[in-house]
Structure formats: C-alpha cells, structure tokens
Amino acid sequence: MGSIQGVSLFLLGVTLSLLPSPVQGGKILVFPVDGSHWVNMNLLIQSLHAKGHEVTVVRTATSWYVKEEAPHYSSITVTLPEAVCIEEQDFYVTFLVKMLEIQKQGASLMAFMTFYWEMTDSLSKIHQQASLLGVEIFENKTLMSKIRDSKFDLVLVDPGLPVGVIVAHKLKLPVVFNVRWITSGEGHFVVAPSPTSYVPTSGNAVSNKMTFSERVKNTFHYFLNTCIDKFIVCPPYDKIVEKYLGPDVNFYHLLQGVDLWLMRVDFVFEFPRPTMPNIVYIGGFQCKPAEALPSELEEFVESSGEHGFILMSLGTLVNGLPIEITSEIAAAFAQLPQKVVWRHAGERPNNVGNNTLLVKWMPQNDLLGHPKIKAFVAHGGTNGIYESMYHGVPIIGIPLLFDQFENILRMEVRGAAKMVDVTKITQQNFLKVLQEVLINPSYRNNMKRLSALHRDRPMHPLDAAVYWIEFVMRHKGAAHLRTESYKMPWYVYHSVDVISFLLAILFMLTAFVVAVIRFTCLRMCRRRKPKQE
Structure with a gap:
C-alpha cells in the first residue's frame, strides 16, 4: 500500500514539474x-x-x-x-456635431472631402x-x-x-x-x-x-x-x-x-x-452574467409586464445630438407598449412618454441580462455590441462615429440588428424599425444563436x-x-523579385524558341530555292 502511495506521489510530482511555473508578483x-x-x-x-x-x-x-x-x-x-x-x-x-453636418450633405464628393479633411486634421x-x-x-x-x-x-x-x-x-x-x-x-x-x-x-x-x-x-x-x-x-x-x-x-x-x-x-x-x-x-x-438591479430600476422594468422593456444608450455622445433628433426618438418610444430605459444626460427631449425613464447612469450589462429586455437601441460601440451579443438581445443601431457603422453592419448582415441613419430619423421611420425588431422573431433568434456561439469557448x-x-x-x-x-523589403515580401526572375527566364526561353523556329524556317527556305531553280 505504501509503495502505491509512493508511486502516486512520484507521478504527481513529475506532472506538476511539467506544468508551467506561475509568475509570482510580476x-x-x-x-x-x-x-x-x-x-x-x-x-x-x-x-x-x-x-x-x-x-x-x-x-x-x-x-x-x-x-x-x-x-x-x-x-x-x-x-x-x-x-x-x-x-x-x-x-x-x-467632433460629432461636425460629422453630423457633413453627413447631412449626403454622399457628395464635397462631403467626402470635408469628412476626410476634418478626420485628418x-x-x-x-x-x-x-x-x-x-x-x-x-x-x-x-x-x-x-x-x-x-x-x-x-x-x-x-x-x-x-x-x-x-x-x-x-x-x-x-x-x-x-x-x-x-x-x-x-x-x-x-x-x-x-x-x-x-x-x-x-x-x-x-x-x-x-x-x-x-x-x-x-x-x-x-x-x-x-x-x-x-x-x-x-x-x-x-x-x-x-x-x-x-x-x-x-x-x-x-x-x-x-x-x-x-x-x-x-x-x-x-x-x-x-x-x-x-x-x-x-x-x-468584459462580458459577465447580470447582477440584481437597484430596487427603483427593478420596479420600473417589472412594471412593463408581458411587453417587456427597451434599453437605449448612445454613451456620452448623445449630448451631441440635436434636440430635434432626440425628440423624434422620444415621440416614437411614446407610442410603444414597452417601457423604455434611456441613458440621457443632455437636454431633455420633447415628447417624452410616460413609458420612458431618463437616467444619467445605468448598469447596462445588468439591464441587458434582465429577462424582460426586448431590444437594445445603441450607437454601436464595441463594448455594447459584445454585451448585447452575450445576452442575446437584438439591436436597433444608430451609429454616430468611427467604427460604429461597421459594427452595426456586421450585426445587420447576421440578421441580429437593424440600422437607422441618425440624420434621417423621424418619428415614423424610427417607430417602424422598432416595431420590426420587436415583432419579427428572427432578430432575437439570430442574436440568441450568436450568443450561444460566443459563449461556447474553452476558457x-x-x-x-x-x-x-x-x-x-x-x-x-x-x-x-x-x-x-x-x-523584408516590400519587393521581397510580395515576391516581386521572384516573379521578375521567373518572367525573365520565361522571356528568354520564349525568345530562344522563337529564334530556333525562325532559324529552322530560314534554312528550309534556302534549301528549297536551289531545287526550284
């Protein structure tokens, strides 16, 4: 029995010695x-x-x-x-205010040049x-x-x-x-x-x-x-x-x-x-399971009943949106049966409905993980995208700057989001997009599928x-x-020198073959002339 324990301890010691040593106090x-x-x-x-x-x-x-x-x-x-x-x-x-002015000009060459001028500056x-x-x-x-x-x-x-x-x-x-x-x-x-x-x-x-x-x-x-x-x-x-x-x-x-x-x-x-x-x-x-909400917030979202609630956050950038845009958004929210939790620190929009709660800060991850969440209205920041995907919540995207357009597009291609042009938002078209994402189950199902894939990893x-x-x-x-x-020099990295060398050999071989054929043809022609005479 003792010998078996000795062998076991020896094998355990060998196994531990093969494991990478931890870094102590780096x-x-x-x-x-x-x-x-x-x-x-x-x-x-x-x-x-x-x-x-x-x-x-x-x-x-x-x-x-x-x-x-x-x-x-x-x-x-x-x-x-x-x-x-x-x-x-x-x-x-x-910067957002400048970009919104440029976007209103549409896809003209002048708008493109102005955008890149502002960006490079x-x-x-x-x-x-x-x-x-x-x-x-x-x-x-x-x-x-x-x-x-x-x-x-x-x-x-x-x-x-x-x-x-x-x-x-x-x-x-x-x-x-x-x-x-x-x-x-x-x-x-x-x-x-x-x-x-x-x-x-x-x-x-x-x-x-x-x-x-x-x-x-x-x-x-x-x-x-x-x-x-x-x-x-x-x-x-x-x-x-x-x-x-x-x-x-x-x-x-x-x-x-x-x-x-x-x-x-x-x-x-x-x-x-x-x-x-x-x-x-x-x-x-940065994603993690949701924790319990503060009591006031929990009471508000629970009061939504079977309709659930919508979360909206455009980060700190919302301060740069004109009040005419935020008022159109608020008017669309007011027509929904869902409750709305809206992170908004700027000027209070007009037409805010009784179903909408404006807050300066909120536990976004915990709200996205709440069982009554129905959709997330977001600007497309990477953190929000991943948190929404982790919890399986479909997105209504209002991209404003930088990579946000690309982020929302990636989710839209996968059928888990719908994009809205911030410069063209009206109460009617925003309400239509909201209802489409809320009613059509494909958006939620697609996001749930992405969530399952995202979570399925060994570590x-x-x-x-x-x-x-x-x-x-x-x-x-x-x-x-x-x-x-x-x-490597660029011409080595792209094998330009190798391609040039091979083309040179091919050219020389082609020239040699052409020269041989031409020489052979000339000799045959010279032999035929005396016979004809």
Whole structure:
C-alpha cells in the first residue's frame, strides 16, 4: 500500500514539474488610452492585480478616466504642455456635431472631402499631442531612472496612442498589445495579411462579400488609410524614434514586432480573415452574467409586464445630438407598449412618454441580462455590441462615429440588428424599425444563436488574456510566435523579385524558341530555292 502511495506521489510530482511555473508578483507597466478604451484596460488591470501582479499605469495630468489613485494600480503622472484633445470631455461631442453636418450633405464628393479633411486634421492634432508624452518621459532623466530601477517584466500597451511601444523598446522589455484599433485603423492590417478582396478596410462599412464596385472602393480606402497613417499619423512618432532610439530603428516595425496581440475580437462578430500565431482573440472579455438591479430600476422594468422593456444608450455622445433628433426618438418610444430605459444626460427631449425613464447612469450589462429586455437601441460601440451579443438581445443601431457603422453592419448582415441613419430619423421611420425588431422573431433568434456561439469557448476570454500576459512574462517574450516578415523589403515580401526572375527566364526561353523556329524556317527556305531553280 505504501509503495502505491509512493508511486502516486512520484507521478504527481513529475506532472506538476511539467506544468508551467506561475509568475509570482510580476511587474507590469501600462500605457492606456483614455475614454472608453480605459474601461477594457482597467478590467484587465484588475484581473492582473487579483493574480498578485504589481501594475503601474502611465497617465497624463489631464486624464479624466484614468485616476491617479486606485486600489489595484499605482500611477506615474506626466504633465504635458497641452492636454491630448481626446482627454477633453467635450472633444467627441464637438467632433460629432461636425460629422453630423457633413453627413447631412449626403454622399457628395464635397462631403467626402470635408469628412476626410476634418478626420485628418483631428488625427494630426491628437498624435502630435500624444507623442509629447514620449518626449516628456525621455527628457525626464529622473523619471526614466525610476522606471528602469523598477525592473518591470512587461509593458502592456493600448496602441491607439502608441508611445508605450517606443518606451518599451528603449527599456528592452517585451510588449503585449491590448488592441482592436491602432494608428492605421483596425489592428490586423498592421500584423496580418489583409486582402482587400474580402477583408473590409477600416472606415468602409461593407460586408466580406463585396461586389466589384465595393472592392474598388475598398482598395481605395486601404490606399487612403495607408497614406493618412504614413503622412499624418506616424511622423510625430518617427521623430521621437529617430531622436531617442537612433536612425536604424523604424517606428512601424516596432508596432509590427511586438510579442503578443490581445485582440478584442471574436469571429462570431468579426468577418473571417487571415491571422497570425501571436494574435490571441479576447473579444467580449468584459462580458459577465447580470447582477440584481437597484430596487427603483427593478420596479420600473417589472412594471412593463408581458411587453417587456427597451434599453437605449448612445454613451456620452448623445449630448451631441440635436434636440430635434432626440425628440423624434422620444415621440416614437411614446407610442410603444414597452417601457423604455434611456441613458440621457443632455437636454431633455420633447415628447417624452410616460413609458420612458431618463437616467444619467445605468448598469447596462445588468439591464441587458434582465429577462424582460426586448431590444437594445445603441450607437454601436464595441463594448455594447459584445454585451448585447452575450445576452442575446437584438439591436436597433444608430451609429454616430468611427467604427460604429461597421459594427452595426456586421450585426445587420447576421440578421441580429437593424440600422437607422441618425440624420434621417423621424418619428415614423424610427417607430417602424422598432416595431420590426420587436415583432419579427428572427432578430432575437439570430442574436440568441450568436450568443450561444460566443459563449461556447474553452476558457473565458479574460482568463485567456491574463494567461497569455503571464506566458510572455514567464518566457521573457514570445519571439517564436512572431513572424519576421515585416523586416523584408516590400519587393521581397510580395515576391516581386521572384516573379521578375521567373518572367525573365520565361522571356528568354520564349525568345530562344522563337529564334530556333525562325532559324529552322530560314534554312528550309534556302534549301528549297536551289531545287526550284
């Protein structure tokens, strides 16, 4: 009996020795992006802190989401000469007002040019300001010494503002991206092959089944995005890289050469596309089961009876909608038998019905998980899309800015959402869309199917994210998962030299064959002439 126990203990010891050793108290330096991006990063930081890791967050003095003090991280606060405009609470509202004016002009060439002028001007300003964070860090010798002396194990970066990857390279530390968006748009376009024949380009709201004209437009958008990134976005960072890292370092190569990409994408939502070994998909990692609602809110939604209730949230951007639009929405809601919970912090709309409750804040995830929820009126932000999909709630989409049009389109293609043009909303057409989604069971059934697919995975995506961060820390990087193709010249990457070589050989063989045939024909002609004479 004792020998059997001894063998069992020996086998258990061998098994445990083969398991990867846990990372005890690792040190992680974090470069986040403010606003809605911080919601995702903060959740990841909380999970890392719960696993015993020491997290330090780099923030600016004007940051309005990333607080200087928190129980789950310490912070390094950097004062910039001027605030990064996306850290100003009214930036998105002001930008939305401009975009709405442009959208009202329709699909004219002038509207298109005006849109891209405003977009590039804003991007240039944002990245000029954000790049100064790197300058302030590198010029502050005391701060750099403090960061070096902290002996961090890893740098976690949101590459929407990519200064962190430059600092990490200077410190010679492995880098993990918490990413969907990067300087040039959707993150895949930097690290993975992206054929424009079936991969929609950032900013172009089409499906992966494109007509010829859509493919032409998609290729044009890809070229335009590449030019904007090269000539508008990257120059401020190129200057920092050249000054502090040397002329042999390429900023774009720093982005492509990071160890691991935690991609906030799930292919239940995203269209299938090529990927790479160092991309880990964590789409919907912020989703969780619903908790009990506050008593007043619970009483309101329960009073909806068999009709249930509708949830509406356009985030902070709702403040930028003219009251004539919100009043049309309110008038449509007033005609429904359902109750409505509407997150609205701006001017109170006209025509608000007795069935509508306006709130400045609400537990969105808990409301989406309530059994009486019937539909979600949303602007198409990624967090809301995934929460709605997780709980199986169909969407009425009112996209306003950026990727929201693409997000709603992806759900619409799958039959789980219906899109409404915000500039053309009237009481009548909005009510018609509401009734279609509420009455037609296909929308709910399709979303329930997506929910089942989204939930059916071996590990919760948040646990997967923490595991892979610890994996990179354990192994001091993940170079074995990273392709070196980004170091190739463009003509080598696209095999232009190989194709040219093969074409040259083919040309020489063709020329040789033609020469032989011609020579043979001439000899035969010369032989025939004497015989004829």
